[in-house]
Amino acid sequence: MKRQKSMIRTLTNRSFKANKTRNLVAIFAIVLTTVMFTSLFVLSQSMVENLRNMNFQQAGYNSHLSSGIMTDADVEKITTHEAVRDFGKSIVVGIAENKELTGRQVEIRYADENYARSSFSYPTEGTMPVQENEIALDTITLDKMGLPYELGQKITLQWRKDLNGEEITTSTFTLSGYWNGNSAAMASMVWVSEAFVQSQCAGIDQVEQLANGQVLGTVMLHIDLYSDSNLEGAAEQILADTGLSNVSLSPNAAYDSTMNQNINREVLPMAICMVLVFASGYLIIYNIFQISVASDIRFYGRLKTLGTTKRQLKKMIYGQANRLSLIGIPIGLVIGYLLGAVLVPVMITGTTGEAKTAVNPYIFIGSALFAYLTVLISCMKPAKIAGKVSPMEALRYTDAGTNSKRKTKKSTGGASIPKMALANLGRNKKRTITVICSLTLGLVLLSCVYAKNASFDIDKYMSQTVISDFEVEDSSISSTFGTYNPYGTTISPELVQNIEGLSGLEATGRLYSQVFTHKIGASALENIQTYYNADDRLTYIEATDAGLAEAYHDMIDSGECTSILYGIDGLILDTFAQDGRMLDGTFDKGKFLSGGYVVMEAATGAEDSGKETQPTYSVGDTVELNGQQYEVMAIVADIPTITEGVNSSTQDFLSFYLPADTFRAMYPDNTLRKLFFDVVEEYQPQAEEMLIQYQQDVDKSLNYTAKSTLIEHYQEQTRANTVMGFAISLIIAFVGILNFVNSMVTAIVSRQKEFAMIQSIGMTKRQLRRMLIDEGLYYAGSTLLAAYVLGTVAVAVGVRMMVAGDWTATFHFTLLPLVICTPILIAFAIVIPYICFKNLEKQSIVERLRATD
Structure with a gap:
């Protein structure tokens, strides 16, 4: 037995x-x-x-649960609960109110190491504060204050001990540490020392603070449990067991099943690509081994004559594999x-901070297993052919398969070169089909990727953005936190x-706003109830937003909102x-500016509205605003880019639009909330440079959006899909x-003798080359026929379905990649056989006739 194994190894090696x-x-x-x-x-x-x-950074922390403010006694009960594995603790001091920090929530707190690390707010330079006058903060806060990234510098913060009081406390600290700011988080953290907290909280009663809606001296927690499943249920159980009905424990939204579904959705294209890689890998490796076995079939037949078993022949094939x-x-793993x-x-675009490459042994283990599995599956059929072949079949083998039953073909037209x-091609149908399938797969996939990419509609995206x-x-x-301030000074x-003096300025648009309490008319109240009672909207709101x-x-009870x-x-x-902007009525710009008319805002965008009743006044209704009567001219679809963030309240049920001049007459002290302006393209870089300069030199709290930046962002987002798709398709x-x-x-190599024979009976070199x-x-023609048919179906049906739910896409049918690849494939089909023929010509007919196995 050992000797047989040794012989098989020797044969495999040779x-x-x-x-x-x-x-x-x-x-x-x-x-x-x-x-x-x-x-x-x-x-x-x-x-x-x-x-x-x-997702963790957007949530602001990576622990399982976060708490609201509480007392030290509450902390003791929660942290000793059996479900709690670990926790971090923070003591709240207040909110920084420096003018430079307008537009960014900056919270002053003490935190232990666990809380700071779980908040992505642990110093990467320097240390956490220890001395009473030390402070650690992020680079966003330093940038807002116009300070350098230097340890040891003095930093002054203004804050209130009493949130409802007028007295401002000014504290000066020494910077002991800082870290890169997390722009995705709701707020920036400023860590002070425990000694500072004790000096400011002396004599403070935590229970009284909570009762009065104050935060100084109260405590917050980040909690890790033993499992991240059913966090909401675990939080409820902890509160029930401890009897803390006045404390809130919130699950981290990053652990929500919806977030995991979003991640799975992003990874799905990778899984599809793996299937395609497996298919393409199988096709080429199978073809290589199938051709190899076919070329060596006489060798395997002789081994069978000498007594080699089917199992031993398979071992030889698998041994080589x-x-x-x-x-x-x-x-392959390294590359x-x-x-x-x-x-x-x-x-990976759009993530917070620099995208990091995963370092995980499972990457190499998984890749190696998948690759090896592809090789083994690819070898199964060739190994089976080698094992089944008989010595006589092997000697008669002519590249037409071992079991083919050839029929004598009759033709009245005689033999011809094309025939x-x-x-x-029909002599080995499996090989022919394998090659055609392999080529077709790449071409069809390339067409689908291109069609999907061509459907990205930048104009559609911009119109909604x-x-x-x-x-x-x-x-x-x-x-x-959307601090509502209709008297803000940013747009000074x-x-x-400066904006009105810009070269190339084409147009501007002003937006003012004022929140008020409105007595709802009967028509609007009925429409509101109809809207929220339809499609279980009210039921959903009651379940998700108390x-x-x-x-x-x-609102329904009082008739006011x-x-x-x-x-x-x-x-x-x-x-x-x-x-498409107007859902009901007709917008007449001239009549609107003349006064006496108001436009109402719908609850939905134009694409979602259909013909349903909107929760607002109907066209033609009369509305009283600030003692004046106005007629509802039209109902406009919700346009987030205009009003997003203007009102801090999420509970405003009615939105009214009046001309800016009419509004200014009502509220003369209100300042601009937003200012929109268009600039001729060649002057846009100068306009943006002016805004950047103003932001740096005059008001660091200025926030602006440039259309060109959004276009670049959109292209960056779509580039990832494009690069991946084209890369896989081309491979x-x-x-x-x-x-x-x-x-x-x-x-051609396996048929050298055959070609020599037909040349010896009269076929010319030119005919053989032809x-x-x-x-x-024929290979190219069959491939292109299959690719055009399957590509048409894949693009017209598959790609259309893929982009149907994407609001940034407009489907365009195209087979441009196939059109481009057609002459290239035909060129390959001519050049490769020609090169093979030139190589064949190096041997004479006599040499090829004498060639033996």
């Missing part, structure tokens, strides 16, 4: 060494397959980790990981003058006049071409 060209092609195919698997594993794992980290895998897979590391920053070429080239807004809008007369539900019921009045002109009016198409080259070369080129053209 067969392996004898097939150097086959080995190089197979190793290349295995390396290519492993590279694709590894890159996809790196990308998918990196995407999961970066998206999860982004194992050796090739041992060489190809490690190389694939490096390629994945390069692609991660390109593919002979077509017949040659911006209404002008530039937009500046009051700093209170930028504040995460100086800034307005505050909004309470405000709704109060919080509303917001907007004053608008210029560009905003032009936006109203665009097609699979390359695999198809490699299969084609391999098949043509092997078919026959080989025709074979290549």
Whole structure:
């Protein structure tokens, strides 16, 4: 038995060494397959980790639960609960109110190391504060205050001990540490020392503070449990067990099932790509081994004559595959990981901070297993053929398969070169189908990726995102907590003058606002009730937003609601006049500006409204605003880019639009909330430079949006999908071409003797060359026919369905990649057989006739 195993190993070694060209092609195919698997594993794992980290950063912490403010006694009860694995503690001091920090919530607190680390707010430079006068904060706060990133510098903060009082406390600290700010978080943290907290909280009663709605001296927690499943239930159980009905424990939204579904949705394309990689890898590796077995079939037949069993022949095939895998897979793992590391920053866009490449042993284990599995499955059929062949079949084998039953073909037209070429393709139908499938797969996928990319509609995206080239807004809008201030000073007369003096200025649009309590008319009240009772909207609100539900019921009972009045002109009016913006009524700009008319805002966007009743006044109704009567001219769809962030309240049920001049007459002290303006394209860089300069030199709280920046962001977002899709498509198409080259070369080499025989009975070199080129053209023609048919279906049905739910996409049917690839494929079909023929010509007919196995 040992001797037989030794002989099989010897035969495997010698067969392996004898097939150097086959080995190089197979190793290349295995390396290519492993590279694709590894890159996809790196990308998918990196995407999961970066998206999860982004969700944590948006939530502001990575612990399972966060608490509201509480007393030390409450902390003791919660942290000793059996479900709590670990916790971090923070003591609240107040909110920084420095003018430079307008537009950014900056909370002054003490935190232990656990709380600081879980908040992504642990110093990367310096240390946490220890001395009473020490402080640590983030780079966002330093930037807002115009301070350098230098430890030891003095920093002065203004804050209130009594949130409702007028007295401002001024404290000066020494910077002991800082870290990169998290722009996705709702607020920036400023850490002070425990000694400072004790000095400020002396004699404070925590229970009394909570009762009076104060925060100084109260405590907040970040809590980690033993499991991240059913966090909401776990939080409720902890509160029930401790009897703390007045304390809130909130699950981290990053652990929500919806977030995980979003991550899975992002990773799904990677899984689809892995299936395609497996298919393309299988096609090429299978084809290589199938051709190899076909070429060596007489050798296997002789071994059968000498007594080699089917199992031993299979071992020889698998033994060679194992050796090739041992060489190809490690190389592919290294190249694939490096390629994945390069692609991660390109593919993973929109995350907070720099995208990080995952370093995980499972990446290499998974990639190696998938690649090796592909090799083994690819070898199954060739190994079966080698094991089943009989010595007589092997001697008669002519590249037409071991079990083919040839029929004598009768033709009245006689033999012709094209007919002979077509017949040659039919000699090994499996190989022909494999090559055609491999080529078609790449071309169809390329067409689908291009069609999907061509459907990205930048104009559609921009129409829903911006209404002008530039937009500046009051700093209170930028504040995460939406501090409503209709008298803000960010858009100052100086800034307005600078904007109006810009070269190339084309148009401007002003937006003012005022929150007020409105006595609802009978028509509007009926419409509101109809809207919220439809489609279980009220039921959903009651289940998800207790505050909004309470405000709704109060509104119905009292007949009054919080509303917001907007004053608008210029560009905003032009936006109203665009097609599809008006859901009911007709907008007449001239009549609107003449006074006496009001436009109501709908609860939905134009694409979501249908013909349903909107929760507002109907067209033609009369509305009383500030003692004046106005007729409802029209109902406009919700346009978030205009009003987003203007009102801090989420419980305003009615929104009114009046001309800016009419609004100013009502509320002369209100300042601009937003200012929109368009600039001729060639002057846009100068306009943005002016805004940047004003932001740096005059008011650091100024927030502006440039249309060009949003376009770049959109292109960056879509680039990831485009790069990935085209990369996979081109690789699979390359695999198809490699299969084609391999098949043509092997078919010609294995038929050298046959070609010599037909040349010896009269076929000329020109006819033989024409026959080989025709074979290549038949390959190309069959591939293109299949690609055009399947590509048409895939694009018209598949891509259309993919982009149907994407509001930024407009489907365009196109097969441009196929049109471009058609001459390229035809050129390959001519050039490759021609090169093979020139190589064949190097041997004379006599030499090829004398060639033996």
